[in-house]
Amino acid sequence: MVDAARHPKITIKAYSEVERVDGYIGNFRAFITQKPRYVIEERCTGCGECVPVCPIEVPNPFEMNIAPRKAIDVPHGQAVPLIYAIDIENCIKCYQCVTACGERDAIDFLQEPRTEEVEVGAIIVATGADHFNPSVIPEYGYGRYPNVITAMELERLANSAGPTVGRLIRPSDGQPPHRLAFIQCVGSRDKRFNEYCSGYCCMASIKNAILLKQEHPEMEITIFYMDIRSPSKGYEEFYNRARQMGIRFIRGRPAQITEDPETGNLFIEVEDQDLGQVLEVEVDMAVLATALIPQPDTQQLATTLTLARSPSGFFMEYHPKLRPIDAPNDGIFFAGTAQGPKDIPASVAQGSAAAARAARVLNAETWEIEPVIARVEPSLCISAQGKKCGLCAAACPYNAIIVEVGRAAQIIPAKCHGCGGCVAECPQNAITQDHFTDAQIVAQMREYLREKPEEKILVLMCHWCSYGGADNAGVSHFQYPPDSRGIRVMCSARMDQDLVLEAFRRGAGMVLVSGCHPQDCHYISGQQVAARRFERLFRTLERLGINPERFRVEWISAAEGEKYARVITEMSQKLASFDKAALRRENEAARKAIMQRLLRWRSLPDMAAVLAEEEEEEKEAVLE
Amino acid sequence: MIRPEQMDRRFVEEILAEPGGEHLLTCWSCGTCAATCLVRRFNPAFNPRLILHKAGLGLREAVLSSAEIWACSACDACYPRCPQGIHISDVMRAIRNLAIRAGYEAPGPAAQVDAATCSGCAVCTRACPYAAIERKPQMVNGQERTIAWVDRNLCQACGICVAACPSGAMSLEAMNDAELLTRVAAGGWLEQPGFLQGASDAPRLLAFVCQWSIRAEEEWERLQGLNDEHLRVVILPCSGRVEPAHVLLALSKGVDGVLVMGCHEGECHYQRGTYLGRGKVALLNEMMAAVGLAPQRVRFAESSALERRAFERQVAALREAIAALRPAEISEVRG
Numbered sequence: 001m002v003d004a005a006r007h008p009k010i011t012i013k014a015y016s017e018v019e020r021v022d023g024y025i026g027n028f029r030a031f032i033t034q035k036p037r038y039v040i041e042e043r044c045t046g047c048g049e050c051v052p053v054c055p056i057e058v059p060n061p062f063e064m065n066i067a068p069r070k071a072i073d074v075p076h077g078q079a080v081p082l083i084y085a086i087d088i089e090n091c092i093k094c095y096q097c098v099t100a101c102g103e104r105d106a107i108d109f110l111q112e113p114r115t116e117e118v119e120v121g122a123i124i125v126a127t128g129a130d131h132f133n134p135s136v137i138p139e140y141g142y143g144r145y146p147n148v149i150t151a152m153e154l155e156r157l158a159n160s161a162g163p164t165v166g167r168l169i170r171p172s173d174g175q176p177p178h179r180l181a182f183i184q185c186v187g188s189r190d191k192r193f194n195e196y197c198s199g200y201c202c203m204a205s206i207k208n209a210i211l212l213k214q215e216h217p218e219m220e221i222t223i224f225y226m227d228i229r230s231p232s233k234g235y236e237e238f239y240n241r242a243r244q245m246g247i248r249f250i251r252g253r254p255a256q257i258t259e260d261p262e263t264g265n266l267f268i269e270v271e272d273q274d275l276g277q278v279l280e281v282e283v284d285m286a287v288l289a290t291a292l293i294p295q296p297d298t299q300q301l302a303t304t305l306t307l308a309r310s311p312s313g314f315f316m317e318y319h320p321k322l323r324p325i326d327a328p329n330d331g332i333f334f335a336g337t338a339q340g341p342k343d344i345p346a347s348v349a350q351g352s353a354a355a356a357r358a359a360r361v362l363n364a365e366t367w368e369i370e371p372v373i374a375r376v377e378p379s380l381c382i383s384a385q386g387k388k389c390g391l392c393a394a395a396c397p398y399n400a401i402i403v404e405v406g407r408a409a410q411i412i413p414a415k416c417h418g419c420g421g422c423v424a425e426c427p428q429n430a431i432t433q434d435h436f437t438d439a440q441i442v443a444q445m446r447e448y449l450r451e452k453p454e455e456k457i458l459v460l461m462c463h464w465c466s467y468g469g470a471d472n473a474g475v476s477h478f479q480y481p482p483d484s485r486g487i488r489v490m491c492s493a494r495m496d497q498d499l500v501l502e503a504f505r506r507g508a509g510m511v512l513v514s515g516c517h518p519q520d521c522h523y524i525s526g527q528q529v530a531a532r533r534f535e536r537l538f539r540t541l542e543r544l545g546i547n548p549e550r551f552r553v554e555w556i557s558a559a560e561g562e563k564y565a566r567v568i569t570e571m572s573q574k575l576a577s578f579d580k581a582a583l584r585r586e587n588e589a590a591r592k593a594i595m596q597r598l599l600r601w602r603s604l605p606d607m608a609a610v611l612a613e614e615e616e617e618e619k620e621a622v623l624e
Numbered sequence: 625m626i627r628p629e630q631m632d633r634r635f636v637e638e639i640l641a642e643p644g645g646e647h648l649l650t651c652w653s654c655g656t657c658a659a660t661c662l663v664r665r666f667n668p669a670f671n672p673r674l675i676l677h678k679a680g681l682g683l684r685e686a687v688l689s690s691a692e693i694w695a696c697s698a699c700d701a702c703y704p705r706c707p708q709g710i711h712i713s714d715v716m717r718a719i720r721n722l723a724i725r726a727g728y729e730a731p732g733p734a735a736q737v738d739a740a741t742c743s744g745c746a747v748c749t750r751a752c753p754y755a756a757i758e759r760k761p762q763m764v765n766g767q768e769r770t771i772a773w774v775d776r777n778l779c780q781a782c783g784i785c786v787a788a789c790p791s792g793a794m795s796l797e798a799m800n801d802a803e804l805l806t807r808v809a810a811g812g813w814l815e816q817p818g819f820l821q822g823a824s825d826a827p828r829l830l831a832f833v834c835q836w837s838i839r840a841e842e843e844w845e846r847l848q849g850l851n852d853e854h855l856r857v858v859i860l861p862c863s864g865r866v867e868p869a870h871v872l873l874a875l876s877k878g879v880d881g882v883l884v885m886g887c888h889e890g891e892c893h894y895q896r897g898t899y900l901g902r903g904k905v906a907l908l909n910e911m912m913a914a915v916g917l918a919p920q921r922v923r924f925a926e927s928s929a930l931e932r933r934a935f936e937r938q939v940a941a942l943r944e945a946i947a948a949l950r951p952a953e954i955s956e957v958r959g
Contacts (some may be wrong), residue, residue: 139660139705139930190707226654255659255705258930271655271673277658 001080014081015079018305019115019137021305024400024414025367026121027332030469035084036111037603039072043106046074046082050097050107058090064153066171066596067163072097077161122331122358125315127301128352131338132187132194132291139256140186144170147264147285151182151201154208154287168212172264178218181268182209183254188341196312200343201289202229206242210288213245222248222281226271232345249278257286292341305332306399309498311425314340316524323456325353328400328524330369330414331517333357372418372435372490378408380430392422392431395493397524422493424533429498429601436489438496439606445503446614448485453507454583457571459486461556465516468558478565481572484512491515493526497537498601504541505594507587510550511576513568517555527555544590549574632682635722639679641719643715646916651676657702657712662836662893662929663695665844670695672702672712679719688723691793697780698754699836699893701929725775730916730940733797734779735786739764751788752776752927753895782894782915783865787904799861804870807858816853818880819946825882827946829939830856832870834863834886834901836893838935847935855939862886863901863924870906881921881946884940888926898926907943920945 004010013032014559050072060069062076071091072084086097086107088291096108131152135143142148149157149172160166170177182205188198200609202225209221212601216537223242226247230239243249252270268281294313295301302309307327310317325333333354337348361367377394383389386406393401393409400415401422409430411422420433432438449456461467467488473480474531489495492515503511513534520529541548554567595602639645639829651673658664658673670692679687687693698713704710720730739762749757749772758779761770772793792801808814808830817823838844845858860866863886871882884905892898902924909919923942927934 045766111773185707192704192707207922252659253654253707255702257928258932260932269659271658273653273655275675276671278664326948436957491739 001048001078002214005080010449010604012081014083015085017530018301018304019124024365024412025329026333026361026414028120029122030118030120031115031121032118033115033210035113037083038088038091038109038111039084039086040106040108041081041083043104044083045104045106046084047104047446048084049100050084053096053100054095055096056087056090056092058087063156063163063254063353064150065528066153066156068117092146092168094158109620115492120589122333122361123305124333124335124358125301125305125307125327125352126335127295127298127338127339129292129341131293133286134186134290136193137186140183140254140286141257141259141266145257145259145264145266147177147182147259147266148288150186151204151208151286152289152290158208158212168405170264174332175284176216179283179285179499180212180222181266181281181283182221182223182289183268183286184289185253186288186290187293189226190291194291194293194312196228196341198292198341198404200292200341201228203232203238203343205287205289206230206239206247207507209247210238210245211241213242213247220248220283222250222283222348224250224252224254225252225270226253232343243511250281252279259386270422295338298338304330305366306397306524307332308397308521310340311519312340314338314509319522325357328522330367330415330417331361334363363381367414369414369416370418372420373416374411374418374420374422374431374433376409377432380428382428382430384408385517389427389429390427393487395421395425395529397401397421397526397529416515417523419491419526421491421523421529423527424496427531429604432606433490433494434473436494437500438601438604439501439610441487441489442607443610445499446488446610448487449503449506449508453495454509454580454587455483455575456508457484457510457512457568458490458503458508459484459512459514459568460499461486461488462494462515462522463488464522465520465553465558466492466514466556466564469514469556469560469564470560472561473564474561476561479563480568481520483509483575484568491521491523491526492530493502495530495533495538497533498598500537501594501598502545504544504546504550504587505591505598507584509578510571510582512552513561514554514556514564514567517557520557544593546586546590550578626681626683630683630685632684635682635684635687636680638722639715639718640660642718643652645713645718647708648676648715648718650708651680652708653677654707656705656707658716660702661696661706662699662701663697666835667692667695669946670957672696672716676712676715677720681713685784687719688726688728692833693719694777697782697893698895699891700923701891701893704814714934720777726879729827730779732775732776732779733781734776735774735781735783735794735796737772737774738793738795739769740772741791743791744769744771745790746772747788747790748785748794750901751782751784752779753897754780755778755783757815760868778907780894781861782897783860784862784894784897784900787865787867787900792877799865800866801870804858804860804867805873808856810869813853814854814874814879816876816878818878820880820949821878823878824854824880826854827856827880827882827943829883829942829946830858830871830874830879831883831885831935831939832860832863832866833883833935834897835859835861835894836929837887850936852937862892864892864894864897864899866904867899868904868911871908873919875917881923881942884922884924885927885938886924888928891928902926918949920949 005012016032016034018030019033024028051070054070054072056071057068059065060067069085101107156162157164158168187193205223213221230236251273253268254268256269256562257266266283266286271278306329310316315334317324318328335351335354344359378384383403388405390403393403400412402410420436423431423433495513500511515527515530518527538548541551556563625712631948639648647857654671655673656672661672663670696716700713702712708856730877746759756775757772759770760773761768785798786796819827851857863884867886886898886901912919925938
């Protein structure tokens with residue numbers, strides 16, 4: 001960190017918040033607010049003479065609130081930059097620090113927040129994670145029994161720079177503990193709180209156990225665990241060493257901790273799975289290996305940078321296997337636990353990878369983007385005619401569309417990822433997507449529904465999940481009836497309701513629209529845009545006199561070939577149960593109304609071309 | 625040795641298809657339920673984790689023929705702690721349903737009805753937390769009468785019906801009134817005069833303690849060791865089993881105070897025994913006040929298996945309350 005601070009090309013903006021980020025890859029503009037330290041950065045020498053004179057002591061969060069800090073202080077001893085800051089909420093404004101600062105004259109109570117604009121080419125999000133507070137688990141008694149502590153508290157109590165200068169004592173009586181328990185998976189691998197495995201805690205507890213055992217060989221240390229997860233290089237050997245040192249491992253998740261109110265000792269009740277017996281283990285102190293959880297302000301930053309979050313709450317990467325460092329937005333990268341729980345080696349590796357990914361952007365003259373971006377036809381956009389609309393911008397997961405009344409909507413090509421949500425949402429059909437135009441899709445539909453359309457299931461599938469699912473069904477040799485005809489688009493958000501109506505107009509027996517599961521959507525929130533639209537579409541179909549049972553919505557992931565086959569089989573059975581003559585009558589009755597709805601859409605130049613060609617063919621067929 | 629053919633996948637599917645059995649396979653055998661479960665205090669062989677594990681492997685005969693599947697009282701102490709959110713008592717019920725269909729029966733004990741004295745009033749059917757009692761037409765002395773009938777597969781032997789029955793027709797092995805009174809009065813303890821009569825230097829207390837509201841085995845043994853001329857501990861299956869008549873009898877014989885200790889509301893091993901026990905004491909307190917007996921002399925206290933030395937604290941508190949009565953108002957029954 002000190003090296004980074006001294007580096008000529010690195011500027012550290014500590015104690016600051018990113019307020020807003022505009023622009024796109026290679027051309028971001030970040031608005032960063034420096035919070036007031038009430039200390040003039042250039043004048044503070046970091047001497048610390050202001051600290052002893054400050055009369056206010058508050059809990060020190062860096063020391064897990066076990067030790068105090070002053071109302072003027074640095075976050076911790078190794079803080080970079082070494083500039084003191086006043087905790088204005090707790091400061092009583094006695095101005096003793098001003099006197100102590102003397103000629104350096106670094107203290108300024110009139111400082112205000114300052115916002116500055118910074119131009120950057122790439123952004124790395126490395127905001128870390130937070131710790132789970134185990135006081136919500138009543139059976140472990142954290143917060144009620146003083147000798148139940150968290151792993152982070154142990155880190156401070158055992159640290160030679162910590163509040164006890166490295167002497168491990170227990171909070172109830174200040175005595176050194178002789179029997180110590182580590183309890184794993186507190187708040188993680190627990191559906192009540194966090195379902196995921198935090199990953200780092202097995203090795204962290206083993207590390208602490210080994211350190212303590214080396215220092216106090218007589219100490220009885222027990223680790224209670226469900227599974228020891230030690231899959232990285234050298235980890236299993238480390239675990240073996242802990243066993244050889246005499247650290248006791250008990251396989252079983254403790255059910256409860258109780259306290260003897262007289263001695264403060266703890267009793268851990270656990271079923272030793274290997275014995276199949278319930279043990280009651282008396283210890284002097286218990287350490288809870290708490291889960292890593294997302295920072296409380298993750299959503300705020302996600303909104304600022306237009307990022308997605310995984311179901312676990314951490315930031316979501318572009319692709320879990322192929323692009324694990326990249327955010328869904330180009331030019332933004334992740335490092336460390338902001339993206340998901342991980343240990344130090346993995347964080348360092350991801351940090352290096354993020355720096356390399358960012359360097360690619362900074363060193364590029366031009367940047368290649370996907371060719372499937374959306375375009376606006378200005379003459380059709382009603383925004384240009386002074387009307388308020390903005391449906392496209394609301395559907396865009398990337399904030400790539402600028403809508404101002406009086407001007408046609410503008411799409412920033414570098415920000416567009418080509419989901420096509422805006423194309424489908426635009427009521428004026430003013431937006432098209434390159435390589436996925438309505439005319440191209442309708443041309444495919446025409447071929448698929450040319451003969452006996454009422455015996456066919458037309459499927460609209462998203463590129464990333466459902467198309468993969470259908471492919472998976474094929475390569476896995478899952479059998480399903482041959483009635484379905486699939487059209488691939490990039491995202492379920494692209495599945496315009498006009499396309500579904502057009503399929504019914506052409507007499508399709510059934511229509512399936514299928515995309516990713518909400519948490520898997522490749523385009524952050526494209527699936528949600530689609531889901532809302534399909535919800536409305538059911539009612540529209542009913543009004544048009546089309547049996548809504550002929551329309552189905554399914555979220556199928558790329559791994560769910562079995563589900564794809566099952567859905568098609570079910571639909572095929574349903575289709576077989578319909579009376580075909582009745583279907584044709586239903587289509588006939590609805591056709592006029594559908595035509596009415598699709599009037600403007602059908603008159604778009606490229607659509608009209610496809611339809612004209614079709615009419616030509618029909619005429620020829622009649623003549624023959 | 626367990627052979628692969630004993631692992632019956634169909635058995636697993638039958639459990640999964642049974643209402644309540646859906647979550648069987650999400651169990652990863654962490655043992656939280658086994659270490660939480662209080663049943664093992666009386667039945668060390670009972671281990672819910674093992675039952676779920678064996679069921680998940682499809683060991684049909686081993687599971688259905690085991691006596692342990694009937695031991696879960698659905699107190700659901702394990703459910704809020706299960707990291708996989710499995711409603712274990714529901715899985716147990718699903719397994720029992722399969723066992724009943726396969727012709728197995730709960731080994732008991734179960735409450736019994738004395739057909740000759742049962743009036744068919746149905747107080748017990750309403751009191752039973754397990755809906756184990758129903759009224760059925762039965763032949764009694766050559767006459768058909770509609771009286772109580774206990775489904776032994778549902779009965780958990782809590783004794784709530786025994787306490788509730790106004791005719792004394794319900795009985796439960798080792799928990800009948802006569803048996804309880806023998807325990808209360810053993811060694812002539814009941815006949816000794818008490819503190820409020822000036823005959824003893826400290827209050828003499830009788831404590832009815834629910835067997836689930838106190839901690840593990842050794843704590844229970846410690847409790848028995850506390851018995852002396854000033855204290856008598858009578859363990860009940862549930863605080864809902866307490867009978868106001870027994871309390872009044874003790875007071876009339878010179879006992880200074882009665883403590884009824886049950887589980888915390890919501891933690892009752894028999895679902896609503898605490899509610900019933902506490903309600904009975906509350907009504908009794910009102911009755912006592914009405915006839916001029918200090919209601920402070922009978923008290924309901926809540927405790928749980930998580931608390932150490934809770935019983936001593938409650939006894940001390942009641943002793944203090946009774947000592948404070950003297951000499952201001954030595955309670956006497958009016959008239």
